[in-house]
Amino acid sequence: MKKNEVSGNPLNGIWKFFASVKLTVSLLLTLASTSIIGTVIPQNENPAAYFQEYGESLYKLFDFLNIFDMYHSWWFQFLIVFLTINIIVCSIDRLSSTWKILFAKDISFDISKLRKSYKEEFSGNQTPEELKTLFLPVVSKSFKYTKVEETENGFKIFAEKSRWTRLGVYAVHFSVVLLLAGGLIGSFFGFDGSVNIPEGETVKSVILRNTGREQPLDFEIRCDDFSVSFYESGAPKEYLSKLTILENGQPVYKKDIIVNDPIRYKGINIFQASYGNLKPKEISLSFTNRETGMVYRQKAAVGEEINIPEAFGKFVIKEYSGSYDFGGHNLGETFVGILTPLKGDPVEVILPVHFPSFDKMRKDGLIISVEEDEEHRYYTGLQVTRDPGVPVVYAGFIVMILGCFISFFMSHKRLCIEIVKKGKKSRVMVAGIASKNQLGMEVRTQRIVKILSEKAGILKG
Amino acid sequence: MDSSNFLSITTFIYGLAAFLYIFAVVFKKPVAGRLGTWTALAGVAGNISGIALRWSESYKIGIGHAPLSNLYESLVFFALVIVVIYLVIERSYRNRTIGAFTTPLAFLAMAYASLSPNISDRIQPLVPALKSNWLIAHVITCFIGYAAFAIAFGLSVMYLLKGDDRKDETPFLKLFPDLKILDELSHQMIMFGFLFLSAGIITGAVWANSAWGRYWGWDPKETWSLITWFIYATLLHARFMRGWHGKRLAYLSIIGFAAMLFTYFGVNLLPGLHSYGQ
Numbered sequence: 001m002k003k004n005e006v007s008g009n010p011l012n013g014i015w016k017f018f019a020s021v022k023l024t025v026s027l028l029l030t031l032a033s034t035s036i037i038g039t040v041i042p043q044n045e046n047p048a049a050y051f052q053e054y055g056e057s058l059y060k061l062f063d064f065l066n067i068f069d070m071y072h073s074w075w076f077q078f079l080i081v082f083l084t085i086n087i088i089v090c091s092i093d094r095l096s097s098t099w100k101i102l103f104a105k106d107i108s109f110d111i112s113k114l115r116k117s118y119k120e121e122f123s124g125n126q127t128p129e130e131l132k133t134l135f136l137p138v139v140s141k142s143f144k145y146t147k148v149e150e151t152e153n154g155f156k157i158f159a160e161k162s163r164w165t166r167l168g169v170y171a172v173h174f175s176v177v178l179l180l181a182g183g184l185i186g187s188f189f190g191f192d193g194s195v196n197i198p199e200g201e202t203v204k205s206v207i208l209r210n211t212g213r214e215q216p217l218d219f220e221i222r223c224d225d226f227s228v229s230f231y232e233s234g235a236p237k238e239y240l241s242k243l244t245i246l247e248n249g250q251p252v253y254k255k256d257i258i259v260n261d262p263i264r265y266k267g268i269n270i271f272q273a274s275y276g277n278l279k280p281k282e283i284s285l286s287f288t289n290r291e292t293g294m295v296y297r298q299k300a301a302v303g304e305e306i307n308i309p310e311a312f313g314k315f316v317i318k319e320y321s322g323s324y325d326f327g328g329h330n331l332g333e334t335f336v337g338i339l340t341p342l343k344g345d346p347v348e349v350i351l352p353v354h355f356p357s358f359d360k361m362r363k364d365g366l367i368i369s370v371e372e373d374e375e376h377r378y379y380t381g382l383q384v385t386r387d388p389g390v391p392v393v394y395a396g397f398i399v400m401i402l403g404c405f406i407s408f409f410m411s412h413k414r415l416c417i418e419i420v421k422k423g424k425k426s427r428v429m430v431a432g433i434a435s436k437n438q439l440g441m442e443v444r445t446q447r448i449v450k451i452l453s454e455k456a457g458i459l460k461g
Numbered sequence: 462m463d464s465s466n467f468l469s470i471t472t473f474i475y476g477l478a479a480f481l482y483i484f485a486v487v488f489k490k491p492v493a494g495r496l497g498t499w500t501a502l503a504g505v506a507g508n509i510s511g512i513a514l515r516w517s518e519s520y521k522i523g524i525g526h527a528p529l530s531n532l533y534e535s536l537v538f539f540a541l542v543i544v545v546i547y548l549v550i551e552r553s554y555r556n557r558t559i560g561a562f563t564t565p566l567a568f569l570a571m572a573y574a575s576l577s578p579n580i581s582d583r584i585q586p587l588v589p590a591l592k593s594n595w596l597i598a599h600v601i602t603c604f605i606g607y608a609a610f611a612i613a614f615g616l617s618v619m620y621l622l623k624g625d626d627r628k629d630e631t632p633f634l635k636l637f638p639d640l641k642i643l644d645e646l647s648h649q650m651i652m653f654g655f656l657f658l659s660a661g662i663i664t665g666a667v668w669a670n671s672a673w674g675r676y677w678g679w680d681p682k683e684t685w686s687l688i689t690w691f692i693y694a695t696l697l698h699a700r701f702m703r704g705w706h707g708k709r710l711a712y713l714s715i716i717g718f719a720a721m722l723f724t725y726f727g728v729n730l731l732p733g734l735h736s737y738g739q
């Protein structure tokens with residue numbers, strides 16, 4: 001603010017550098033162009049994948065420049081910090097002159113500046129005194145503040161409104177600072193993690209997205225139930241988790257969450273993010289002898305080898321998949337097992353739960369299938385976050401919209417009417433000035449002149 | 462008649478309006494321009510009916526939602542806003558040459574929506590993430606902003622055609638509004654667009670925060686909308702710098718429009734996962 005006092009000082013140069021709109025334009029353009037990089041090169045992937053894609057030397061260069069996580073890189077953050085300093089310095093620099101206009105006690109202003117801007121003139125038959133009395137009510141109808149000043153041979157009427165709209169630009173710039181501050185608060189004091197909870201089970205920590213570390217919670221989350229419903233087309237309609245929050249083992253809060261309707265509890269937000277099928281504990285297998293039609297049922301666990309009756313050999317379930325891909329088709333829940341006949345080589349057997357006769361394709365004397373488990377279990381995938389910066393960011397959002405609206409569509413408008421005695425007649429001059437959209441102000445001034453001249457019954461000219 | 466028929470007819474009407482406006486400028490036939498205005502108004506009526514009908518159809522098949530949930534529906538809304546804003550400008554500035562540079566954009570948007578094999582005009586049910594009022598606010602604000610930028614683009618092209626050099630002005634260019642008005646009007650459109658783009662990014666961030674607990678994730682779509690925002694912010698500030706008037710601002714406005722188009726259509730070509738409402 002006291003930049004005049006530091007002239008001749010190197011600080012002055014630094015201050016001037018940061019107060020310039022030229023710097024703003026260069027920074028904004030640099031941010032815009034460098035941001036493209038991170039949309040062309042996928043971010044935060046496995047280093048090995050990058051290495052393979054770009055080769056060693058390019059990989060080293062990109063890695064040095066943090067291109068693989070560029071929005072958090074030192075140079076990108078540096079640009080943002082520069083922009084912030086630019087905004088703050090520029091605002092302080094200009095605030096002192098705005099301040100003078102905002103808190104000027106008197107509404108009289110530099111008439112010479114007004115005369116240079118748009119003006120209209122006409123003359124009338126009344127005395128200046130009469131005209132003043134006629135004009136004042138018209139002016140005060142559309143301007144909040146009016147003031148009359150007597151001059152040597154007439155009057156001046158000053159009118160003004162919406163001084164405060166000059167703060168709109170400061171609001172916009174302040175909102176940018178709020179957004180960055182909110183973002184910083186979030187990255188220092190917040191976390192972003194996820195957790196999968198099987199139906200009926202309880203967790204008390206989550207896994208952080210960035211580091212993969214475990215983040216303990218102050219409470220426990222229990223998933224009482226999960227359900228998913230589908231449209232006829234097969235597209236998902238709704239994911240719903242019935243959750244209970246427990247403190248010291250006691251339930252304290254219950255809510256059903258769906259996508260777009262999370263739990264917010266003690267500063268922590270719990271979002272529905274994904275789901276999956278749980279590996280069943282026991283699998284009901286059936287073995288059918290193709291020739292005789294005899295069916296044998298047996299239960300087994302994954303990895304547990306069982307003997308099949310009738311000397312068909314041994315069978316073991318090797319793995320389970322919630323969505324098994326078979327030649328491009330998704331078979332859904334599927335078990336894969338190994339059948340070892342008494343004579344011959346072991347064979348792999350694919351057992352989709354929803355297609356019990358799938359194994360017939362193998363054209364063997366033995367048909368194996370898995371019977372659908374009545375007790376189907378899901379796990380719910382939750383995103384668990386804490387971000388104390390959100391209120392600051394949201395405040396920034398509101399201030400930005402209000403500030404943009406004010407600085408784009410509102411302006412500080414001033415009007416001056418000068419009435420001068422000219423023989424028996426009077427000469428009237430009207431000038432209007434606005435802090436924005438001078439073209440619009442000229443139209444307004446014309447409108448006021450029209451009303452004034454009609455009111456006075458005088459012809460313009 | 463269902464909404465798709467309505468909207469196909471609207472495409473045709475917008476095409477006709479664009480043709481009439483262009484015809485009026487090129488052959489200096491004001492009658493064609495006046496006809497263009499009425500045609501554009503008919504297009505707006507068809508466009509609004511199509512959207513309203515589509516809305517009620519979605520309720521009839523039991524998956525009722527505002528028709529603002531996929532690329533097809535957003536393009537249809539985009540075209541509507543372009544023509545409505547243009548007609549308001551035409552009324553207040555009494556110049557129809559601008560129509561020749563703006564209504565074709567509405568026609569192209571509609572034609573792309575109707576004809577592109579990649580865009581389905583089926584009414585689709587909403588997947589869970591899209592069931593949010595913030596999404597509706599997001600789409601409406603974004604597309605009002607985009608439409609304003611589209612018109613600013615048309616005005617900037619006119620500005621560059623007319624050029625700073627007045628000597629060899631052809632009669633065709635004489636019909637254009639004054640450079641001062643073109644410049645002022647495109648500035649107005651950019652301020653309007655900037656306000657709505659900001660609101661669009663903000664409602665998108667609030668929606669993301671309610672669906673995924675993260676208001677900003679630097680995904681390509683978000684990043685490109687921010688790039689577009691940076692470019693228009695540059696333009697707003699460049700006006701305060703000496704030497705940055707007229708042509709340079711017109712070029713910046715065209716670059717901004719290109720970035721906006723990329724945010725809208727191009728992002729899906731980039732590697733990685735994203736896409737409208739995934």
Ligand code: HEM
Nearest residue numbers: 019020021024083086087090169172176404407408694697
């Ligand atoms: C992302 C960052 C920024 C945004 C979004 C932003 C936004 C805006 C907006 C919306 C306006 C109003 C423009 C108009 O009325 O047409 C404005 C004006 C202005 N901005 Fe910024 N701005 C940013 C950064 C900066 C910075 C860093 C400076 C520092 C020099 C700056 C200096 C100015 C000035 C001098 C004005 C004109 C004020 C006036 O009309 O008196 N801006 N800015």
